[in-house]
Amino acid sequence: MAAHDGSSPLNQPSHQVSDDARGYYTPGEPLVDPVAPVGPIERRWSQRKFDNRLVNPANRRKLDVIIVGTGLAGGSAAATMGEQGYNVKVFCYQDSPRRAHSIAAQGGINAAKNYKEDGDSIHRLFYDTVKGGDYRSRESNVYRLAEVSANIIDQCVAQGVPFAREYGGLLDNRSFGGVQVSRTFYARGQTGQQLLIGAYQALERQVAAGTVTQYTRHEMLELVMVDGKARGIIARNMVTGEIETHLADVVVLASGGYGNVFYLSTNAMGSNVTATWRAHRKGAYMANPCYTQIHPTCIPVSGQHQSKLTLMSESLRNDGRIWVPKRKEDCDKDPRDIPEEDRDYYLERIYPSFGNLVPRDIASRQAKNVCDEGRGVGPMVGDFRRGVYLDFADAIKRLGRSAVEAKYGNLFDMYARITGEDPYETPMRIYPAVHYVMGGLWVDYHLQSTIPGLFVTGEANFSDHGANRLGASALMQGLADGYFVLPNTIREYLADGPFERIDESHPAVAEARASVEERIQKFLSINGTRSADSFHRELGNIMWEYCGMERSEEGLRKAIDMIRELKAAFWSDLRVLGTNESINQSLEKAGRVADFIELGELMCIDALNRRESCGGHFRAESQTEDGEALRHDDEFAYVAAWEWGGEDGQPVLHKEDLIYTAIEMKQRSYK
Ligand SMILES: Cc1cc2nc3c(=O)[nH]c(=O)nc-3n(C[C@H](O)[C@H](O)[C@H](O)COP(=O)(O)OP(=O)(O)OC[C@H]3O[C@@H](n4cnc5c(N)ncnc54)[C@H](O)[C@@H]3O)c2cc1C
Numbered sequence: 001m002a003a004h005d006g007s008s009p010l011n012q013p014s015h016q017v018s019d020d021a022r023g024y025y026t027p028g029e030p031l032v033d034p035v036a037p038v039g040p041i042e043r044r045w046s047q048r049k050f051d052n053r054l055v056n057p058a059n060r061r062k063l064d065v066i067i068v069g070t071g072l073a074g075g076s077a078a079a080t081m082g083e084q085g086y087n088v089k090v091f092c093y094q095d096s097p098r099r100a101h102s103i104a105a106q107g108g109i110n111a112a113k114n115y116k117e118d119g120d121s122i123h124r125l126f127y128d129t130v131k132g133g134d135y136r137s138r139e140s141n142v143y144r145l146a147e148v149s150a151n152i153i154d155q156c157v158a159q160g161v162p163f164a165r166e167y168g169g170l171l172d173n174r175s176f177g178g179v180q181v182s183r184t185f186y187a188r189g190q191t192g193q194q195l196l197i198g199a200y201q202a203l204e205r206q207v208a209a210g211t212v213t214q215y216t217r218h219e220m221l222e223l224v225m226v227d228g229k230a231r232g233i234i235a236r237n238m239v240t241g242e243i244e245t246h247l248a249d250v251v252v253l254a255s256g257g258y259g260n261v262f263y264l265s266t267n268a269m270g271s272n273v274t275a276t277w278r279a280h281r282k283g284a285y286m287a288n289p290c291y292t293q294i295h296p297t298c299i300p301v302s303g304q305h306q307s308k309l310t311l312m313s314e315s316l317r318n319d320g321r322i323w324v325p326k327r328k329e330d331c332d333k334d335p336r337d338i339p340e341e342d343r344d345y346y347l348e349r350i351y352p353s354f355g356n357l358v359p360r361d362i363a364s365r366q367a368k369n370v371c372d373e374g375r376g377v378g379p380m381v382g383d384f385r386r387g388v389y390l391d392f393a394d395a396i397k398r399l400g401r402s403a404v405e406a407k408y409g410n411l412f413d414m415y416a417r418i419t420g421e422d423p424y425e426t427p428m429r430i431y432p433a434v435h436y437v438m439g440g441l442w443v444d445y446h447l448q449s450t451i452p453g454l455f456v457t458g459e460a461n462f463s464d465h466g467a468n469r470l471g472a473s474a475l476m477q478g479l480a481d482g483y484f485v486l487p488n489t490i491r492e493y494l495a496d497g498p499f500e501r502i503d504e505s506h507p508a509v510a511e512a513r514a515s516v517e518e519r520i521q522k523f524l525s526i527n528g529t530r531s532a533d534s535f536h537r538e539l540g541n542i543m544w545e546y547c548g549m550e551r552s553e554e555g556l557r558k559a560i561d562m563i564r565e566l567k568a569a570f571w572s573d574l575r576v577l578g579t580n581e582s583i584n585q586s587l588e589k590a591g592r593v594a595d596f597i598e599l600g601e602l603m604c605i606d607a608l609n610r611r612e613s614c615g616g617h618f619r620a621e622s623q624t625e626d627g628e629a630l631r632h633d634d635e636f637a638y639v640a641a642w643e644w645g646g647e648d649g650q651p652v653l654h655k656e657d658l659i660y661t662a663i664e665m666k667q668r669s670y671k
Helices: 041-051 072-084 122-132 139-159 191-209 274-281 314-318 346-350 360-372 393-399 401-419 473-494 507-526 532-547 553-573 585-609
Strands: 064-068 087-091 212-215 218-226 229-237 243-247 250-253 292-298 321-325 388-391 428-437 454-456 638-643 652-657
Touching (some): 041 122, 064 072, 064 229, 072 087, 072 212, 072 473, 087 218, 122 139, 218 507, 218 585, 243 507, 250 274, 274 454, 292 314, 292 360, 314 401, 360 388, 507 585, 532 553, 553 585, 585 638
Parallel strands (some): 087 212
Antiparallel strands (some): 218 229, 229 243, 292 428, 321 388, 388 428, 638 652
């Protein structure tokens, strides 16, 4: 592990030569994080906390903060800022903050506590995260994340989050992919739920104290900007259809990820891109939109009827062994009848150091490879069997059934309910599925977007995970942002407030509201023949086929053409039933799909531009002889930040160079 003193850069700025996306975008000015810290990496965050101005408690009461999102990122931020005494309004489209998608998180949350004394440290978590992200994340941000990780666990334990404990009462840990230590804290297979309950009770305490007002069943449909600053949102009351204006001194988006652009994903059905896409259209840059995480352990697609896929937590790879038959002829046999010598434990074979715990991008790609070779298992879907085994027979023999049940029982039950098979008796079948997006709105070190006064946290920002997120690091990032980072950075902005009072009659506010009303009327009046859902499914097929696990120049060009045609069809042939003045899920869906279509096109352009393979972005044209991802640091060691180019214009690409001073860039190896 290379550690340097942080005084001199270890790599050069990139100089892109190849440009597959020429003609699809306009080159823009280079982008520099205006608040990037300097100095020794381990002192940057503490120095910044000290340097950022304070807002005195009496003044906090005069400052209005809007937070969109009540998941781990938004819920924790709202609770913390409420506790600090700001006037907070928090929004979610569910009927309770507690139903945010974060509740689905299963496996755990990382922290560099080194409870296992197995060589962990802040620096190792930092290093693993930068390497796991294939050297496409910002060094300072990742170091800060590793640094505050330990505080998160203390905070959550103090809230009463029931993390798993060892016999002696100490908090237990397990391992996740891409690391060789055990640093993942967990609450059985329900870590997200327990953490969210912790954040929720902290939030409700503030609601009771009067510092936070919560708006459930409200969907943000537009960002309000006045004099170049974010000053509020336009939201639709999803029960009555009323269009509401909410104004503030600052707006925080914690609206989650956009993996559902692929239609089928492990995300909650409601997860969408509208909040961030609307902000993007108003000037917030969208960073690395093509970086998508495809999770290796999901229940395989079983047919056309599905609208959602189910994750089987990565924690299962601690004890489960992944294999396929060595011979195609054995693929439809009962797995229990296939003897050891005829099985290919391909991850253990190819990556002896990390085995089944290689990072997600690598495990997913290898699963695809063995299935493409015709060695997949399970029913045929199209021409292929899309499945590999995740086998617990050895673990059950070694630990006993009850120990396995204690660790993973709820996941096994879920698998049995969905597939009708008993995973204690026969190996699970799994296959990769879209799970998480590393892309999102560009933010600086303070988590502020390119729009002054618009901050972005959690999965909604382009985050600290580079081109691939390590397991159990999303919860860490969301809570780091909400409990510890944002409250310390937003004060530098709010120290200049309160800003000039505005009201609903301000022309910019009235215009934002009118645009929302017009758009709703447009959806209701097209009166075509196809549902928003059918457009969404078609978009998802295009994205999965051409911008999924493997991307190529030819495929991406084709996808862009197809998405443009789909967009034209959407705006001429959409049919939305019902009216605005009531609960109307087809109207809600129409708005979300319209935004997904535009995002899908940008994702393909971003993927086309990046002619290298890194993390979750695998370009067929850029691989090593043995099929591993091949980066081109000389050309692509940058964050691609895309500016909205207008309705008929092209997106504008701004590049932020990634300069490393503490870690040397290397081709990743998990062998
Ligand atoms: C099945 C599954 C399991 C996972 N397990 C793990 C794990 O074990 N460990 C880990 O680290 N990560 C895990 N992840 C990833 C992790 O759960 C997410 O990245 C994280 O929870 C995102 O949190 P968030 O607060 O950013 O967003 P979310 O939890 O998605 O919350 C988004 C919030 O924004 C609101 N919102 C969105 N748009 C609007 C709008 N327009 N108007 C109003 N409100 C809006 C929503 O109502 C919601 O309250 C898992 C993901 C999945 C899919």
